[in-house]
Amino acid sequence: MSVAGRTAVLALALAGGLAGSQAPEFAQQYRQRLGGAVDEMRQVVADFDADVRRNGLDRDEAVALYAQSPEPFLKDRGLSMKRLLARFSILSRQEAELELSEPLMRPVIVFRNPDQKIVKGAWQIYEPAVPVTVAGALWALSGLSLVGTFAWLIGKMLRFLFLQRRARSEVPSS
Known part of the structure; x- marks a missing residue:
């Protein structure tokens, strides 16, 4: 591979490492927004539940x-409250799963089933950060390896x- 090719592969690998290193940071910012959303919903649900109990009902009733x-x-x-209760249940489970998971796995949990409103909010204010955790370093290494390998393979194919x-163009015609 030429010097230019190796340089391109290295540049792409570094870009992949940089991008990969951001996964834990994005998961952290998502997690913070998720916590805020769950806290707010928790208060609305608590008020609703208090009204429900005071009137001798359960939520479904x-x-x-x-x-x-x-x-x-x-x-x-009623439809709004039904949607809020369903979303609260889903987000509460995701929050608990994120709290119990290892930092290395948090991006996987977020990317597996993200809440689109929270993703949009987190992305709008997202600021890249230098990874200083083991999880950040491992995600950076993963991105570097995957993109670097992909770029190397594309270079070889080209x-x-x-x-x-x-x-074919150098083969003399008869």
């Missing part, structure tokens, strides 16, 4: 009352195709 109402506003409010084309 209260949501069903909303749905049975002839008033469109109350029906809509060189092979170039040499094949060149060999």
Whole structure:
């Protein structure tokens, strides 16, 4: 491989390492936003549950009352509350999973089933950071290795195709 080719592979590998190193940082920022969202929802759910208990109902009965109402506003409010309760359940589970996981695995948990609103919010204010943790270093090494290997393979394929084309063009015709 030429010097330019090796330089390109190295540059791409370094870019892959830099990108990979950001996975734990993004997961951390996602986790912080997730915690804030869950805390806010927890208060809304606690208030709803207190109203439900005070009226001798359970959550399902209260949501069903909303749905049975002839008033469109109350029906809509019931649907909103049903969606909030479902999202609260999902985000609470994800928050618990992130808390119990090793730092190295947190990006995997986030990328496996991210909440799109939280991803969007985290991405809008995301600021890259230098990884100073073992997880950050391992993710950087993973990105460097994957992108570097991919770039090297592409370089080898391009060189092979170039040499094949060149060999065909140098073959004398009879």
